[in-house]
Amino acid sequence: MDATKSKSLRETAAHVRLNALKAVVSAGSGHIGGSLSITDILTALYFHQMKVDVKNPKWEGRDRLVLSKGHCSPALYGVLAEKGFFPKEELKDFRQIDSRLSGHVEISVPGVDMSTGSLGQGLSAAVGMALAAGMDKVDYRVYAIMGDGEIEEGQIWEAAMSAGHYKLDNLVAIVDNNNLQIDGQITDVMSPYPIDKKFDSFNWNTIVIDGHDMDQIIDAFDQAEKTKGKPTAIIAKTVKGKGVSFMENVAGWHGKAPDQTQYEAAVSEIEAYLEEVRG
Amino acid sequence: MAEQYATRLAYGDALAEYGSKEDVVVLDADLACCTMSGNFADKYPERFRNIGIAEANMMSIAAGIATTGKNVFASSFAMFAAGRAWEQVRNSIGYPRLNVKVVGTHSGVSVGEDGATHQALEDIAIMRAIPGMLVVSPSDAIETKAAVKALMDYEGPAYLRVGRIPADIINDTPDYKFELFKGYEMREGNDAAILATGLMVQEALKAHDILKAQGINARIIDIHTIKPLDEEIVLKAAKETGAIITVEEHNILGGLGGAVAELLSEKCPTRLLRIGMKDEFGKSGKPQDLFKKFGLNADNISQQVITFINK
Numbered sequence: 361m362d363a364t365k366s367k368s369l370r371e372t373a374a375h376v377r378l379n380a381l382k383a384v385v386s387a388g389s390g391h392i393g394g395s396l397s398i399t400d401i402l403t404a405l406y407f408h409q410m411k412v413d414v415k416n417p418k419w420e421g422r423d424r425l426v427l428s429k430g431h432c433s434p435a436l437y438g439v440l441a442e443k444g445f446f447p448k449e450e451l452k453d454f455r456q457i458d459s460r461l462s463g464h465v466e467i468s469v470p471g472v473d474m475s476t477g478s479l480g481q482g483l484s485a486a487v488g489m490a491l492a493a494g495m496d497k498v499d500y501r502v503y504a505i506m507g508d509g510e511i512e513e514g515q516i517w518e519a520a521m522s523a524g525h526y527k528l529d530n531l532v533a534i535v536d537n538n539n540l541q542i543d544g545q546i547t548d549v550m551s552p553y554p555i556d557k558k559f560d561s562f563n564w565n566t567i568v569i570d571g572h573d574m575d576q577i578i579d580a581f582d583q584a585e586k587t588k589g590k591p592t593a594i595i596a597k598t599v600k601g602k603g604v605s606f607m608e609n610v611a612g613w614h615g616k617a618p619d620q621t622q623y624e625a626a627v628s629e630i631e632a633y634l635e636e637v638r639g
Numbered sequence: 640m641a642e643q644y645a646t647r648l649a650y651g652d653a654l655a656e657y658g659s660k661e662d663v664v665v666l667d668a669d670l671a672c673c674t675m676s677g678n679f680a681d682k683y684p685e686r687f688r689n690i691g692i693a694e695a696n697m698m699s700i701a702a703g704i705a706t707t708g709k710n711v712f713a714s715s716f717a718m719f720a721a722g723r724a725w726e727q728v729r730n731s732i733g734y735p736r737l738n739v740k741v742v743g744t745h746s747g748v749s750v751g752e753d754g755a756t757h758q759a760l761e762d763i764a765i766m767r768a769i770p771g772m773l774v775v776s777p778s779d780a781i782e783t784k785a786a787v788k789a790l791m792d793y794e795g796p797a798y799l800r801v802g803r804i805p806a807d808i809i810n811d812t813p814d815y816k817f818e819l820f821k822g823y824e825m826r827e828g829n830d831a832a833i834l835a836t837g838l839m840v841q842e843a844l845k846a847h848d849i850l851k852a853q854g855i856n857a858r859i860i861d862i863h864t865i866k867p868l869d870e871e872i873v874l875k876a877a878k879e880t881g882a883i884i885t886v887e888e889h890n891i892l893g894g895l896g897g898a899v900a901e902l903l904s905e906k907c908p909t910r911l912l913r914i915g916m917k918d919e920f921g922k923s924g925k926p927q928d929l930f931k932k933f934g935l936n937a938d939n940i941s942q943q944v945i946t947f948i949n950k
Contacts, residue, residue: 420708467706467735474706475735481699481727488703491688495664496707515727518696526688 428482480513509541571596651675717743747888764893
């Protein structure tokens, strides 16, 4: 990937971070930590990788994304608003009674391909979409993003087995490996490690990357697309709260909103980063 | 003796018979040979996928397939389709209102010798509790085929409940007509009204004859669509007979009896007797012996009706 594109994606990701923070601070609640850890991946998907049509969100030939960790709606809504699926102004109504932007991701929102929220179900839904593409002999690709805590759910491994069995090479699963879940470190609560070997043993192609490095993210998507006869699992090493120093690697920021002072500090930090990227 | 034809077999046959439409996709969880969805798989292998023994995965896969505009039938034993995968059905299918038909075969005690772990007696209640979920429980093979055909034309989540055992064909009449959402009056009568569902409709018909011999005219209504309940036919029966009996191969809590009790208590308080499993588990045994043991055969039903209306 050329440097200009990479730079542009980093800039966009910073705007998505601001969108996610705006949503959460307006709502006074929401899952910011895990949203910031997947922001770079989501930005790479929607601004580089996926075939989507903002004017026709239900276009049958589109690539699909299932955000299996559906509590990270601030990031998905943030990226969809940035892309233009709906007005950015709506983000300030996140989680409000008259808003279509609920706490967890919903299919009724333009650009969203599957309702999620109950952990462990999204990879199966993505398997269903990938199977349907095969039945219809169409070439869209399906992406699913899961948390590393989420893969403690047994259904994830049922889904992994079925994707390997059906050789779904149009399916890419991304594990947001930020190492934290609500109750603490995943290694303390219930270790899912080794993650790559588990997917490998279910007959997946596996790639381990730095989930905040745009070049590595895009390169992994390219490798996945070239891999035939197997689904690909990208284990993305990430930092919960990435981009806001006081939120980074702190489990307490899993599901809490910043107050106004913290919000302003976070915005300043991201804006400073934006200046740095722009040079 | 009437011709015997299991409703699960009718399900598989109907999928094969009416499943030519390209949007129909069928999934099973390693029970295609028993739910009879295998009959569809033999004819349309390109639109059938076996998901293995993983019902939760199957229901969420069904949801994912449905998002692409397909009409998905996902079958397993009722215990697992409705029971094990309940939360997947609720959140992946019900909440996004996806076009998935959850099909539970081997419902009720008539599973027989396999015993209590495989006899779903709660599935109507838990499926009915999901907002927007249609619940259909046909009485014989003819009605099952009609229901499958109707569900192929119905857009939205639904639960179809069928049984394991070969059962009498009771709807081979020239004027039989299946309408989703509508109860079906099979026998006239104004002394009491028996509302039955699934295989219990057959027992109710036999009970009708026993009662008639004793001078009691019991109206028999087949409630194949339990949700939404045909309020009109139930309220009419309540007003005209003053004595309602529900019969189901299911816990009397939350199923047909529960649904009728909810309706009557709000709109037309009427004496009500709920016949079914009395908050208990089933057990191993021959289906007919189990019906007898749990008060679900025609003799038991007619006796309970007599006691009830003479109170």
